[in-house]
Amino acid sequence: MTQKIMIVDDDPDVTKFLDIMFRHNGYETCIAPDGKAAVEVFLKEKPDLITLDLEMPEEWGPRFFRKISKAKGFNTPVIVISGVSGREFSIPKAKAFFAKPFDADEVLRKAREILSE
Amino acid sequence: MRILLVEPDEKTRKFFEDVLSRENYEIITAGDGTEASGKIRTGAPDIVMTDIRLPGMDGVSLLQWIKQDYPDIEVIMITGLGDLQPAIDCLKMGAVDFITTPVILDIVKIALKRAMDRIENRIKLSLSTRNLETLVREKTRKLAESEKRYIQLFDELPSFIIIVDKNFKIIEANKMFREQYGDATGRYCYNVYQGLSKPLPDCPVKKTFRDKKSHTTEMEVTFKNGETRNLLMQTSAITDPDGRIVHVMEMATDVTVIHQLQDHLAALGLHISSISHGIKGLLSGLDGGDYMITLGLENGDTEMIRDGWDIAKKKIKLIRSMILDILYHSKDRTLERKSVNVFDFIQELVTTMAPRMKEHGISLVQETPKPNSDEAVWIDKTVFFAALLAIFENAVDACVAVKDIRDKLEIKISVEQKDKETLFRIRDNGKGLARKYQKEVFSLFYSDKGNKGTGLGLFIAQRSVKQHRGVIRINSTPGQYTEFTVAIPAQPVES
Numbered sequence: 001m002t003q004k005i006m007i008v009d010d011d012p013d014v015t016k017f018l019d020i021m022f023r024h025n026g027y028e029t030c031i032a033p034d035g036k037a038a039v040e041v042f043l044k045e046k047p048d049l050i051t052l053d054l055e056m057p058e059e060w061g062p063r064f065f066r067k068i069s070k071a072k073g074f075n076t077p078v079i080v081i082s083g084v085s086g087r088e089f090s091i092p093k094a095k096a097f098f099a100k101p102f103d104a105d106e107v108l109r110k111a112r113e114i115l116s117e
Numbered sequence: 118m119r120i121l122l123v124e125p126d127e128k129t130r131k132f133f134e135d136v137l138s139r140e141n142y143e144i145i146t147a148g149d150g151t152e153a154s155g156k157i158r159t160g161a162p163d164i165v166m167t168d169i170r171l172p173g174m175d176g177v178s179l180l181q182w183i184k185q186d187y188p189d190i191e192v193i194m195i196t197g198l199g200d201l202q203p204a205i206d207c208l209k210m211g212a213v214d215f216i217t218t219p220v221i222l223d224i225v226k227i228a229l230k231r232a233m234d235r236i237e238n239r240i241k242l243s244l245s246t247r248n249l250e251t252l253v254r255e256k257t258r259k260l261a262e263s264e265k266r267y268i269q270l271f272d273e274l275p276s277f278i279i280i281v282d283k284n285f286k287i288i289e290a291n292k293m294f295r296e297q298y299g300d301a302t303g304r305y306c307y308n309v310y311q312g313l314s315k316p317l318p319d320c321p322v323k324k325t326f327r328d329k330k331s332h333t334t335e336m337e338v339t340f341k342n343g344e345t346r347n348l349l350m351q352t353s354a355i356t357d358p359d360g361r362i363v364h365v366m367e368m369a370t371d372v373t374v375i376h377q378l379q380d381h382l383a384a385l386g387l388h389i390s391s392i393s394h395g396i397k398g399l400l401s402g403l404d405g406g407d408y409m410i411t412l413g414l415e416n417g418d419t420e421m422i423r424d425g426w427d428i429a430k431k432k433i434k435l436i437r438s439m440i441l442d443i444l445y446h447s448k449d450r451t452l453e454r455k456s457v458n459v460f461d462f463i464q465e466l467v468t469t470m471a472p473r474m475k476e477h478g479i480s481l482v483q484e485t486p487k488p489n490s491d492e493a494v495w496i497d498k499t500v501f502f503a504a505l506l507a508i509f510e511n512a513v514d515a516c517v518a519v520k521d522i523r524d525k526l527e528i529k530i531s532v533e534q535k536d537k538e539t540l541f542r543i544r545d546n547g548k549g550l551a552r553k554y555q556k557e558v559f560s561l562f563y564s565d566k567g568n569k570g571t572g573l574g575l576f577i578a579q580r581s582v583k584q585h586r587g588v589i590r591i592n593s594t595p596g597q598y599t600e601f602t603v604a605i606p607a608q609p610v611e612s
Binding site: 011013014016017018020021024083099101102104112 | 343397398400401402403404405406410412421424428431432
């Protein structure tokens with residue numbers, strides 16, 4: 001079964017980049033432009049992995065994470081991709097942190113590694 | 118040494134001539150008083166030896182005449198042994214000595230020696246008197262010169278220098294000070310500089326009077342042309358010869374340019390940090406374009422290449438404008454002032470803040486011009502708006518901080534037009550601000566909101582109000598209220 005990656009970022013060009021990259025490498029994707037929309041998308045699409053930006057309009061990444069992680073049985077891995085400094089402390093449970101600009105191959109390698117666990 | 122011998126008796130005269138010539142004196146002679154006075158005038162003798170008894174003008178009269186007209190000539194009287202009384206009288210009248218006849222050679226020598234000693238002493242005395250006078254004259258000239266130089270130094274130093282007494286009263290001021298503040302002698306320094314009615318608690322003058330050491334402070338003053346300047350003031354003690362401190366000298370240097378530079382650098386730094394986040398996003402987008410173009414080229418997918426190139430183009434454009442923005446900011450931005458309608462301005466401000474106020478249940482009271490009023494202010498709207506917005510946001514934050522303990526949260530905004538200035542007041546009944554922090558709130562990166570505040574808001578507000586040649590004042594009681602008053606000049610003041 002194809003695995004699904006949810007991309008949460010307010011910059012449409014970044015989401016497009018990640019979207020094409022993941023799909024080109026055989027994953028399904030779904031996209032949310034901010035933390036608020038991300039909750040709905042998350043519940044509807046049930047992704048296997050989330051890439052999450054921190055600073056977004058409406059709702060910030062950490063808040064979105066707190067919301068969805070409260071649900072029973074939540075164990076979806078999260079990769080933080082953000083330009084905010086101090087990102088390591090924002091979501092302690094995240095599997096990986098990438099700074100913007102990020103190395104596409106590194107992100108892909110990490111996603112593959114997490115999804116094959 | 119020339120001696121005039123006045124002797125009517127020829128034999129006695131010859132005798133003296135012989136004796137004195139052998140002693141290497143130069144001798145001129147006269148037979149009576151009248152002849153003697155003529156030879157004194159022409160022959161300029163150093164010593165006159167005269168018989169008391171002379172035909173015509175007698176010896177005593179001759180003595181009196183000599184002492185009156187030629188006081189430097191020493192006179193030795195010659196008298197018979199029985200005639201001592203007149204000889205003693207002559208001593209009282211200024212004769213140096215007398216000799217009696219018949220003549221004893223040693224007594225003559227002694228008399229002459231005494232006369233010569235007196236002449237010598239007089240020469241010495243007059244010489245040293247003359248030296249002393251020259252010395253005094255020279256010293257006086259030097260003293261006057263150095264005094265003039267010190268006054269010049271004091272006057273021409275490019276700082277404001279005043280000397281104050283223990284009561285902070287100005288007793289002396291240099292030229293630069295006088296030119297700025299007029300004759301302020303007798304006035305209090307804190308009043309002249311800052312319009313205060315008493316010295317500040319941490320006044321450096323006070324400290325110097327206490328410990329004799331130099332102290333510094335910085336103050337903001339308004340010059341007579343309306344300009345606000347930063348002065349760095351240093352004090353030093355002036356002591357009397359016993360080392361007791363009598364006066365304090367205050368030297369204030371204009372450091373406004375340094376302040377502007379500091380602010381400018383800080384603002385530039387903050388500008389860069391704020392755009393660095395944006396740049397990171399742009400670079401990610403650029404990477405995306407790159408990735409898509411590469412992928413498109415690998416697979417011969419023209420559409421993918423076009424999409425990627427579109428993204429890349431868009432990001433390049435943004436990066437270009439951002440770089441131009443940085444270049445623009447690194448220059449000194451001059452205000453672009455226009456007449457701005459006060460009602461519209463306040464409306465825009467209030468509208469911007471309305472959602473946050475509503476969210477926290479803060480009510481707004483406005484004492485501002487009515488719609489359609491033509492009241493206007495002369496401002497650079499963008500710059501000044503940022504200032505008032507920062508203060509307004511601060512008021513909202515102050516209210517939110519006491520949200521749980523205060524029944525009614527309220528922010529009042531008012532505008533008052535005066536003759537020379539326009540006052541904007543923003544008052545909140547939030548948490549208030551302790552006095553010691555009232556100055557600090559304007560410094561860069563000061564924040565009492567934990568990680569919620571950036572410490573930039575009021576720093577920027579201060580900066581933009583200063584650019585408008587205005588001032589921000591704070592009134593506050595902790596736990597009760599805070600009121601910010603922004604005063605800007607009504608008419609444009611151009612330097």
